[in-house]
Amino acid sequence: xxxxxxxxxxxxxxxxxxxxxxxxxxxxxxxxxxxxxxxxxxxxxxxxxxxxxxxxxxxxxxxxxxxxxxxxxxxxxxxxxxxxxxxxxxxxxxxxxxxxxxxxxxxxxxxxxxxxxxxxxxxxxxxxxxxxxxxxxxxxxxxxxxxxxxxxxxxxxxxxxxxxxxxxxxxxxxxxxxxxxxxxxxxxxxxxxxxxxxxxxxxxxxxxxxxxxxxxxxxxxxxxxxxxxxxxxxxxxxxxxxxxxxxxxxxxxxxxxxxxxxxxxxxxxxxxxxxxxxxxxxxxxxxxxxxxxxxxxxxxxxxxxxxxxx
Amino acid sequence: xxxxxxxxxxxxxxxxxxxxxxxxxxxxxxxxxxxxxxxxxxxxxxxxxxxxxxxxxxxxxxxxxxxxxxxxxxxxxxxxxxxxxxxxxxxxxxxxxxxxxxxxxxxxxxxxxxxxxxxxxxxxxxxxxxxxxxxxxxxxxxxxxxxxxxxxxxxxxxxxxxxxxxxxxxxxxx
Numbered sequence: 001x002x003x004x005x006x007x008x009x010x011x012x013x014x015x016x017x018x019x020x021x022x023x024x025x026x027x028x029x030x031x032x033x034x035x036x037x038x039x040x041x042x043x044x045x046x047x048x049x050x051x052x053x054x055x056x057x058x059x060x061x062x063x064x065x066x067x068x069x070x071x072x073x074x075x076x077x078x079x080x081x082x083x084x085x086x087x088x089x090x091x092x093x094x095x096x097x098x099x100x101x102x103x104x105x106x107x108x109x110x111x112x113x114x115x116x117x118x119x120x121x122x123x124x125x126x127x128x129x130x131x132x133x134x135x136x137x138x139x140x141x142x143x144x145x146x147x148x149x150x151x152x153x154x155x156x157x158x159x160x161x162x163x164x165x166x167x168x169x170x171x172x173x174x175x176x177x178x179x180x181x182x183x184x185x186x187x188x189x190x191x192x193x194x195x196x197x198x199x200x201x202x203x204x205x206x207x208x209x210x211x212x213x214x215x216x217x218x219x220x221x222x223x224x225x226x227x228x229x230x231x232x233x234x235x236x237x238x239x240x241x242x243x244x245x246x247x248x249x250x251x252x253x254x255x256x257x258x259x260x261x262x263x264x265x266x267x268x269x270x271x272x273x274x275x276x277x278x279x280x281x282x283x284x285x286x287x288x289x290x291x292x293x294x295x296x297x298x299x300x301x302x303x304x305x306x307x308x309x310x
Numbered sequence: 311x312x313x314x315x316x317x318x319x320x321x322x323x324x325x326x327x328x329x330x331x332x333x334x335x336x337x338x339x340x341x342x343x344x345x346x347x348x349x350x351x352x353x354x355x356x357x358x359x360x361x362x363x364x365x366x367x368x369x370x371x372x373x374x375x376x377x378x379x380x381x382x383x384x385x386x387x388x389x390x391x392x393x394x395x396x397x398x399x400x401x402x403x404x405x406x407x408x409x410x411x412x413x414x415x416x417x418x419x420x421x422x423x424x425x426x427x428x429x430x431x432x433x434x435x436x437x438x439x440x441x442x443x444x445x446x447x448x449x450x451x452x453x454x455x456x457x458x459x460x461x462x463x464x465x466x467x468x469x470x471x472x473x474x475x476x477x478x479x480x481x482x483x484x
Binding site: 006007010011012013014015017018019020023024026027028030031032033034035036083216217 | 315318319322323326327330331334335338340343344347348349350351352354355414415418419437438439440465468469472
């Protein structure tokens, strides 16, 4: 073949290469997820405010747990290929989510062990959420009359959030108290100062918002395995956050069903070089998507027989 | 969602398939192209460069071309290192696809990589994408006449380089 023809033929051949439609769709979804992750107005503002003991940390941590989740672009060579964007899209399409969240303390050597809390979480649509504390294993006794952030007296307490309206209520079935939460307190990660913010509307639960924040590009892909009876693939990210008194290391692992492309289990650990920061581990498991949910469970009106308090 | 983000997402919706196809044609790997798409839009999002670009589409095409050839260079370095170390092929790495094993296409792409940035962009847009000279000249900031001339010179260089490569290969076989 003449020289000129050879080069022309090869260039022509390159110009005819076209990826299949599914591949392009997957690439665009992954790119879209990356763009959304970098949007400044979609980022969480102050998760650094979460302190170990404040009770509000429970709710904030739940959000962080979920954030983790999903992402990722491509799976390991021996695993089926799932782009993180596919997981995000699958989760975005669900009408309801239920899971059990277990949060436990990871004591350093010589530290007392903290309580382990379990709660059932139900999310209806994008912005209605119900969290019910189902068990608390007490922590070791603390000196000086200090108390852990949770104790068994909290079992049964329900928090219902209507994020779209900015309405947050708690129900205590034991005392028959109904409380409307008007403001949240949080503690500065660096100087310990407590700040108070008014309850305000939000477009969606952190469960969904968090999906956009997972650093998919840097995530490690984990080999396929069986988790809770599902064949899953894993995505793991490790992020360090430097603070005045130390460095926090967040490790997030997401196990995603390779058929449904929905998360099966989400694991998060936070370790810190700051001795004042508690180290925690959270697991979101028993995940159920699209099960019918009784809308009355999301009511923010006081039930009959309850005393209203603010 | 802010204006910059909307800008990037609009570009993705309108030009995403073109950019992805371009990445596949340069890398010859669909999996790599998918990763590079993410890198590309991450860069476009983070630097707000797209908002400042006079020709956002052209800017994105140039950025995609640069990313893809950067990947080719790093991949070549990785292969060279592996050869030096004489390590057995890993069972865990991605399996090369049929396209990737096309040495003739790889040689052409390697030769394109040797061109100057402007010439490379012109060749890529003209021969890998089939774009008209008017559009290419606007993207690279040259007149149409200059673009045609640079394109011609680039092809002459490519022929010389690919023929040289072929001759070296023949010598090695003797």
